[in-house]
Structure formats: structure tokens, C-alpha cells
Amino acid sequence: MDTFLQQVINGLTAGSVYAVVALGYTMVYGIIQLINFAHGEVVMIGAMVAFTVINALAPSGLPPLVVVLIGAGCAVPVCVLVGYSMERLAYRPLRHAPRLAPLITAIGVSIILQHLALLIWSRNVLAFPQIIPSRTYMIGGAAISSIQIAILGICFALMAGLAVLVYRTRLGTAMRATAQNPQVAGLMGIDINRVIAATFVIGAGLGAIAGVLFGTYYGLAQYTMGSILGLKAFSAAVLGGIGNIPGAMLGGVLLGIVEALGAGYIGDFTNLCAYESLAARISDCDGGGNFVLFGSNYQDVFAFIVLILVLVFRPSGLLGERVGDRA
Amino acid sequence: MKNTKLVLSLFAAAVAVAGCSKETPKPAAKDAGQAPAASGAEVKIGHVGPLTGGIAHLGKDNENGARLAVEEANSAGIKIGGKTVKFTFVAEDDQADPKVGTTVAQKLVDARVAGVVGHLNSGTSIPASPIYNQAGIPVISGSATNPKLTEQGYKNQFRVVGRDDQQGPAIASYLASAKKPKVVAIIDDATAYGEGIANEVEKTLKAAKIQVLPREKGTDKTTDWKAVLTKLRGRNPDAVFYGGMDATGGPLMKQGRELGMKAVFSFGDGACTDKMQELAGNAAEGLLCSQAGIPPQAASKKFLDAYKKKFNSDPILYAPFTYDAANLLIEAMKKADSSDPKVYLPELQKISFSGATGQIAFDDKGDRKDAEMTIFTMKGGKIEPIAVIKSGKTQTYDEFVKTMGK
Numbered sequence: 001m002d003t004f005l006q007q008v009i010n011g012l013t014a015g016s017v018y019a020v021v022a023l024g025y026t027m028v029y030g031i032i033q034l035i036n037f038a039h040g041e042v043v044m045i046g047a048m049v050a051f052t053v054i055n056a057l058a059p060s061g062l063p064p065l066v067v068v069l070i071g072a073g074c075a076v077p078v079c080v081l082v083g084y085s086m087e088r089l090a091y092r093p094l095r096h097a098p099r100l101a102p103l104i105t106a107i108g109v110s111i112i113l114q115h116l117a118l119l120i121w122s123r124n125v126l127a128f129p130q131i132i133p134s135r136t137y138m139i140g141g142a143a144i145s146s147i148q149i150a151i152l153g154i155c156f157a158l159m160a161g162l163a164v165l166v167y168r169t170r171l172g173t174a175m176r177a178t179a180q181n182p183q184v185a186g187l188m189g190i191d192i193n194r195v196i197a198a199t200f201v202i203g204a205g206l207g208a209i210a211g212v213l214f215g216t217y218y219g220l221a222q223y224t225m226g227s228i229l230g231l232k233a234f235s236a237a238v239l240g241g242i243g244n245i246p247g248a249m250l251g252g253v254l255l256g257i258v259e260a261l262g263a264g265y266i267g268d269f270t271n272l273c274a275y276e277s278l279a280a281r282i283s284d285c286d287g288g289g290n291f292v293l294f295g296s297n298y299q300d301v302f303a304f305i306v307l308i309l310v311l312v313f314r315p316s317g318l319l320g321e322r323v324g325d326r327a
Numbered sequence: 328m329k330n331t332k333l334v335l336s337l338f339a340a341a342v343a344v345a346g347c348s349k350e351t352p353k354p355a356a357k358d359a360g361q362a363p364a365a366s367g368a369e370v371k372i373g374h375v376g377p378l379t380g381g382i383a384h385l386g387k388d389n390e391n392g393a394r395l396a397v398e399e400a401n402s403a404g405i406k407i408g409g410k411t412v413k414f415t416f417v418a419e420d421d422q423a424d425p426k427v428g429t430t431v432a433q434k435l436v437d438a439r440v441a442g443v444v445g446h447l448n449s450g451t452s453i454p455a456s457p458i459y460n461q462a463g464i465p466v467i468s469g470s471a472t473n474p475k476l477t478e479q480g481y482k483n484q485f486r487v488v489g490r491d492d493q494q495g496p497a498i499a500s501y502l503a504s505a506k507k508p509k510v511v512a513i514i515d516d517a518t519a520y521g522e523g524i525a526n527e528v529e530k531t532l533k534a535a536k537i538q539v540l541p542r543e544k545g546t547d548k549t550t551d552w553k554a555v556l557t558k559l560r561g562r563n564p565d566a567v568f569y570g571g572m573d574a575t576g577g578p579l580m581k582q583g584r585e586l587g588m589k590a591v592f593s594f595g596d597g598a599c600t601d602k603m604q605e606l607a608g609n610a611a612e613g614l615l616c617s618q619a620g621i622p623p624q625a626a627s628k629k630f631l632d633a634y635k636k637k638f639n640s641d642p643i644l645y646a647p648f649t650y651d652a653a654n655l656l657i658e659a660m661k662k663a664d665s666s667d668p669k670v671y672l673p674e675l676q677k678i679s680f681s682g683a684t685g686q687i688a689f690d691d692k693g694d695r696k697d698a699e700m701t702i703f704t705m706k707g708g709k710i711e712p713i714a715v716i717k718s719g720k721t722q723t724y725d726e727f728v729k730t731m732g733k
């Protein structure tokens with residue numbers, strides 16, 4: 001039981017980071033129906049910038065928490081700038097082009113950002129300075145570290161903050177109006193260019209924080225980290241219903257848990273020696289041996305299995321309602 | 328139409344960007360190079376290692392070792408075939424890239440070198456080996472540990488470091504005797520190296536009647552090990568072995584400690600670096616790991632002093648081995664009284680030589696007999712040698728250094 005609880009806690013932590021990244025995908029999709037494949041790279045740049053800043057400040061003797069906050073404080077504006085220029089330079093000129101053009105552009109932007117990071121930060125795995133002392137608490141046999149608690153707290157606060165922004169402010173109302181019908185929103189006096197830029201900026205800012213959280217949680221950053229993280233967050237967004245903000249939050253958390261439980265238990269379920277009728281026929285099983293079909297190295301596969309299942313059985317996602325209409 | 332063009336040009340740009348990190352020089356196909364001129368006044372000795380790229384510092388270190396040996400031989404005024412020979416050192420850069428490795432191998436063959444020290448990586452040594460073999464030029468690597476290198480049946484291929492399939496048993500038997508675990512969990516990164524060394528460890532542990540849990544796997548890009556470690560924690564292993572590199576091993580160990588695992592963590596040479604401390608922080612303290620060969624600071628004092636004097640720095644990793652490799656070539660030429668590879672190769676095969684890394688002799692495959700393995704532990708943020716294993720016998724590191732000092 002404590003193993004199960006631990007897997008859920010692990011999944012919840014990873015999932016809440018996915019959720020914050022997924023918000024960036026889903027907000028942009030909700031407004032301009034573009035899957036911004038470069039969003040994972042924005043997250044990576046956030047982690048890299050934070051790495052550089054924290055590394056530079058770590059020996060300065062400032063309190064660790066302040067150093068990390070300054071790191072995040074530098075990562076957010078950089079990512080916001082990247083997000084804004086991406087929209088302004090790459091996507092806005094293609095706003096009225098056929099849908100394939102911006103999509104391919106997004107992939108191009110992602111490759112450009114990744115290689116820029118390669119040039120700046122090298123291809124090595126960068127070790128995130130571990131300056132925050134992590135304390136571990138035991139709850140019912142499961143360990144939860146202070147960093148995990150902080151990640152959960154920050155992610156849920158960000159999600160709540162975004163919900164307030166979207167459903168309670170003028171900008172949020174403008175965003176929702178633009179999402180429903182950009183032309184009509186424009187006629188109502190909404191500057192849709194500004195709203196779309198704001199969407200990118202908010203998504204990139206969230207991505208930057210997610211990058212910093214990811215870096216401090218796992219203790220490393222690399223120029224390639226954005227692609228797999230981005231794909232998982234994208235799957236989470238689709239799981240929740242792409243374009244739907246609460247859906248991305250739910251999808252992210254669910255995906256994290258599915259992944260943790262999947263990776264934790266797949267080895268046991270596909271150990272053919274555990275099934276008596278099969279065990280007799282497999283020589284590897286003799287004397288307590290094992291014959292495992294799929295090990296935990298298939299962890300990353302679960303996100304994509306979920307993606308495929310959702311696309312086949314519920315293309316609009318768990319909370320999505322109106323994806324079909326303009327897609 | 329306009330859009331199609333745009334899409335295509337973007338795609339082309341993407342391909343160009345993605346492609347710029349790769350270079351594809353075709354290895355020149357050429358028939359076997361002729362044997363170099365026998366016993367002339369000039370004898371060329373080649374060295375290959377990466378002098379550019381991520382591990383350029385290790386390549387330079389290797390090169391320095393071999394260069395030192397050649398220069399010492401020149402100042403000693405060695406006579407071969409009655410004439411005093413001048414050894415010329417030809418250093419090449421293979422960028423740690425298998426394709427470049429074959430190109431420079433051909434270049435050395437064309438330059439009629441009498442022998443080659445290198446390459447640094449297994450990944451470049453193996454594809455280059457048929458080229459040297461065809462030309463009949465003896466090659467001694469001072470750092471390539473993949474067993475395959477000497478399993479190809481080439482009579483001219485040697486190495487002065489241990490093999491990965493000696494390293495696995497070494498770390499496993501040390502773990503078994505020093506920590507006496509009852510249950511051991513083994514994880515690998517599903518690469519040829521990681522899986523290979525993990526299999527060797529498992530074999531050795533099982534032979535020592537230690538219970539080994541079903542193998543867990545990650546990939547060489549895994550960052551989140553928590554699912555695997557949580558599962559293992561439920562089975563309470565006394566020790567964990569991970570076959571993989573430091574980039575994945577560091578997070579693995581850190582996350583294991585975060586989950587409250589008390590087990591001893593052990594690794595092969597891929598994760599036997601100071602980088603473990605950077606990646607895992609204080610959690611890395613107390614890990615066990617192995618390296619093929621002996622640490623550079625354990626090499627003979629004569630070599631260490633000469634290196635320091637010549638290059639004004641200490642050897643980093645494999646320089647004592649490339650130093651020995653170059654000396655072996657020269658020694659075999661002296662014994663055969665010829666620098667013709669055909670003539671001196673048999674001498675190299677049966678050589679017995681006392682080098683900077685100890686006594687060297689080769690077995691039939693060209694592997695070093697009784698190669699040493701060193702066990703390290705993480706102490707105060709640095710990996711420190713604690714024991715040396717040689718022909719199945721374990722010595723503490725201090726004892727070993729004393730025997731080397733003689």
C-alpha cells in the first residue's frame with residue numbers, strides 16, 4: 001500500500017508540472033487553434049536561464065530561496081520575450097494562412113530554439129545547483145520531500161491564478177471572446193492582436209516557472225529536455241480536451257499518475273513467470289527466474305498510449321466539448 | 328502554391344539546422360597500404376584521440392602520454408638495425424566520431440606509420456580496427472574498454488586497459504565482500520554498455536548466492552526514476568547497481584535517497600565521475616563505483632614526474648596507459664631490431680614489459696593479462712580510489728600504491 005501511495009505522490013508531482021506546461025498549449029490552441037510545438041522549448045529555455053543565474057549566484061552567500069527566486073525571476077521575462085517574439089515574428093504573419101503552415105512553422109521554431117540552446121549552453125547535461133536543502137517527510141509509509149510539496153503548492157497556485165485571470169478579469173473575458181469568434185470580438189472593440197500576444201506571453205511565463213520547477217526537482221537541465229516534456233504536456237492537454245483550461249489541469253495531473261502507476265506496475269503485470277500456465281513453458285522462469293516483456297523503460301510510452309486512446313475513443317478529450325466545430 | 332513553397336523552405340531550413348551538427352565524410356576506400364620502409368632513420372608513431380569536442384581534454388591527455396614516451400625514446404638515442412632512429416610523432420584528431428575515426432585511420436596508414444596508439448573511444452576504435460588490420464599495423468588502445476574491440480580476431484589489435492566484462496565482476500565481487508548484501512536490485516539504461524555491465528554484475532552476484540531482484544530498466548535519457556525506485560523500495564534491497572552513465576545515474580541516486588532508500592548504490596565506470604556529486608548533491612556520498620585500469624595518480628612516480636615536468640600539469644585519466652602503449656611499440660621494435668610491423672608484431676604479442684601502469688603482457692586476443700580494476704567511493708564530493716582488484720585478488724588502494732612505488 002505504501003508503494004502505491006508513493007507512486008501516486010510521485011505521479012502527482014510530475015503531473016502538476018505537466019499540467020502547468022499543458023496550460024501553455026491549451027491556451028494558445030483555444031485562441032488561434034495552433035498547436036505551438038515550440039512551447040516545450042520555451043520551458044527548456046526557462047530551466048536553462050534559471051540554471052545560469054542560480055549557478056552564478058550560488059556562491060554569493062545569498063539565502064538559497066532568494067537565489068532560486070531570482071533565477072525564476074530572470075527566467076520568466078526571458079521566456080516571455082521568447083514567447084512574444086515567437087508570436088510576433090513567426091505566427092502572426094501566418095495567421096490567415098492555411099493551418100498547416102503555422103504548424104510546420106512551430107516545428108521549425110522548436111528546432112531553432114533547441115539549437116540556439118545547444119550553442120549557448122552546450123550539449124552536456126547541466127547539473128542544477130542543489131542549494132535548497134530538501135527535507136523528507138513520511139506520510140503513511142510514503143516519502144514526500146519539501147521540494148515536492150513546494151512544486152505541488154506552486155503549480156496549484158498558478159492554476160488557480162490562471163483560472164481567476166481567465167474567468168474574472170477583463171483580459172480573461174477578452175481572451176474567451178477571442179477564442180469564441182475573433183472577428184466578432186474585434187467588432188466589439190477587442191484588440192485581438194494584443195489578446196493573442198498576451199496569451200502567448202502568459203503561456204510562456206507559466207512555461208518558464210515549470211522549467212525552473214522541473215530543473216530543481218530533478219536536478220538537471222539539458223537542451224533536449226523540452227521535446228519530451230512538451231510532448232507529454234501536449235498529450236495531457238489532449239487528454240483533458242485541447243483548448244479547455246480546466247481540462248489541461250486535469251489532464252496533466254491524470255497523466256502524471258497514469259505514468260507513475262504504469263511504470264511502477266507494468267513490469268509485474270508483464271512478468272510472464274507470474275502466470276502459472278505460462279511459467280511452466282518458459283525456461284527462464286525456472287528457479288525463481290523472471291521473463292519480463294515490458295519493463296519500466298516503457299514509462300514514456302504511457303503518455304502516448306493515453307494520447308492514442310483519447311484520440312480514438314473521445315477525440316474531444318475528457319472535458320472538451322466543442323473541438324470539432326472549427327478544427 | 329505560395330504556401331507549399333513556404334512549407335518546403337521551412338522544412339529545408341529545419342533539416343539544415345538539424346543537420347549542421349553532423350558531418351559525413353566518407354571513409355576513403357583504399358587497398359591495403361604497404362608496410363612502411365623497414366629500419367630507416369625515421370620511424371613514425373601515430374596517435375589518435377578526440378582533440379576537439381566534448382572530451383577534447385581527455386584526448387589531449389592521451390596524446391600527451393604517448394608524446395612523452397616518444398620524446399623520451401628520441402633522447403635515449405635508440406638503435407634499430409644498427410642505425411640510431413628518430414621517432415616522429417603523428418597526432419590525429421578523430422573528434423570521437425566513428426566516421427572521422429576511420430578517415431584518420433586511413434590517413435595514418437597512408438602516412439606509413441609503424442604503429443598506432445589509440446583511439447580513445449571504443450566507438451571509434453572498433454570501426455577503425457579493420458583498416459589498421461588490413462595494413463598490418465599494430466594498434467594499442469590505452470582507453471577503449473568495449474570487449475568487442477579485441478574479439479574481432481585481429482592479431483594487430485591490443486589494449487592496455489581492462490575490459491567491461493572484467494569490470495562488472497570486479498565491482499560486483501567488491502560489493503558482495505565489502506557490503507555483504509542479501510538482496511541486490513539491478514537497473515540498466517537499455518544501452519549496449521549499461522545492459523552488458525549489468526549482466527556481468529548479475530552473473531557474479533548470483534554465483535555468490537546473493538538474491539538478485541528482477542531487472543529494472545530505464546533509458547539513457549531517463550530523468551524520472553521514481554516509479555522504478557518506489558517499486559524497488561517496496562522490496563527492500565540492501566544494494567542497488569546501475570549500469571549507465573553519470574547523467575542518468577546522478578538523478579537515480581538522488582531520487583533514491585529522496586524516497587528514503589538506505590541501500591548502497593553502485594555503478595560502473597560510466598557513472599564513476601565527480602559529476603555524480605554535482606547531479607546528486609550530498610546524496611552521492613558513499614556510492615561505490617569501478618573504473619577499468621588504475622587511477623592516474625597511482626602510475627609510477629617516474630612517469631608522473633616526467634609528465635608534470637613536460638606538460639606542467641597532472642595526467643587526467645588515461646595518459647599513463649597511452650604512455651605505456653607507445654613504449655610497448657618502441658620496446659617491441661627494439662627487441663625485433665626492426666620497425667617493420669611484420670617483423671616486430673610477434674615480439675609485441677609475447678612482450679613482457681614493466682610500464683608506468685605495472686607489468687604488461689598480452690593474451691591471445693590482445694587484451695592485457697591481469698588488468699587492474701579500481702574501486703572508488705564518493706567521499707567529500709570527490710571520488711576516491713579505495714581498492715584495486717587484480718587477477719581476482721583485492722588489495723586496498725594504499726597497499727597497491729606501495730607495490731607500484733617500487
